[in-house]
């Protein structure tokens with residue numbers, strides 16, 4: 256059977272989608288809660304015994320704004336795929352890896368971290384273009400590989416169109432394809448690659464609220480940021496606002512010891528907003544430049560999670576009307592398409608100002624950052640490619656684009 260045209264496969268749905276998510280057993284209930292700006296937001300309750308579901312790989316192949324109902328489903332799905340709720344003190348503190356003494360330069364570590372993604376892309380590209388001319392079939396195969404790497408349909412199409420321009424029916428090299436891939440990825444990412452600005456150095460502290468689902472890497476990212484900001488000479492304080500999990504509190508204390516940053520913590524189960532208020536007082540009193548506040552990734556249900564985030568924001572504002580100055584959403588790259596949905600849900604819920612993507616080293620589908628950037632155009636401040644303290648770096652679009660395309664640094 257002749258292959259369908261590339262565009263019609265997406266628009267008319269004959270494209271074979273990656274497997275869809277299993278239906279969740281989340282109990283949706285009606286309820287109205289305001290978001291941080293006071294706008295009403297629908298709420299979904301998640302059953303307390305919800306367990307993680309299979310990978311959500313359902314690509315949104317045609318860009319359509321989700322309806323309120325769909326958004327509710329997405330929210331249920333997003334949160335149901337977080338780690339299961341553990342008894343608060345049944346957890347153990349994750350081991351914080353010790354840095355190797357000799358460290359590779361960042362680009363090498365980035366390339367190594369993205370090697371699963373670039374390897375999958377590279378192998379795919381080589382298998383397509385070895386001894387084959389550029390025609391409809393090869394372009395279609397390439398597009399499939401790019402979509403499987405989670406780059407998004409739009410970017411995949413742009414790349415194949417650019418490649419076909421002037422090269423149709425000719426032999427192309429892997430390198431040509433990689434160069435075009437890198438250039439197009441860079442075009443999408445360059446506008447969102449923005450440094451995190453610490454703006455409150457005079458009136459301090461600059462308050463950073465870290466949010467995201469369980470296990471995304473919030474606590475680890477706080478530790479890594481504390482290290483970086485401290486190395487820049489900034490006075491940093493940490494607040495263990497994930498009072499839901501004993502391990503999260505302990506882990507933040509370990510990071511505090513390691514980075515020399517004071518940690519404000521209370522017992523598990525304490526009121527997170529009360530802790531944030533006290534942390535603000537302490538940070539002001541001690542003349543801190545930056546206050547990094549950890550938050551719970553998952554409570555009993557989304558309503559509680561949202562209420563807690565709102566409350567934290569409200570009490571912080573009692574100290575400083577302009578705070579929090581940054582609300583960073585931490586995304587785990589290994590969650591694939593689900594990360595796209597998390598941006599949607601948390602932005603509505605908590606007014607996200609920027610993204611941090613972790614665990615790019617743990618997936619062959621690091622292209623998800625490209626799809627997220629193309630869709631949401633949200634600033635990306637940092638990316639993580641490992642558990643070590645130096646495995647988090649400010650996001651540079653060109654480096655990322657060349658590394659994921661498997662090209663050498665320039």
Ligand SMILES: Nc1nc2c(ncn2[C@@H]2O[C@H](COP(=O)(O)OP(=O)(O)OP(=O)(O)O)[C@@H](O)[C@H]2O)c(=O)[nH]1
Nearest residue numbers: 469470471472473474475503552613614639640641
């Ligand atoms: N491979 C890899 N692991 C990472 C990265 N960032 C974080 N991790 C690991 O991911 C795990 C979860 O990180 P946490 O920082 O505890 O996640 P969290 O979002 O604070 O989770 P909760 O406290 O449960 O809400 C830890 O084992 C981290 O070491 C990364 O960039 N690469």
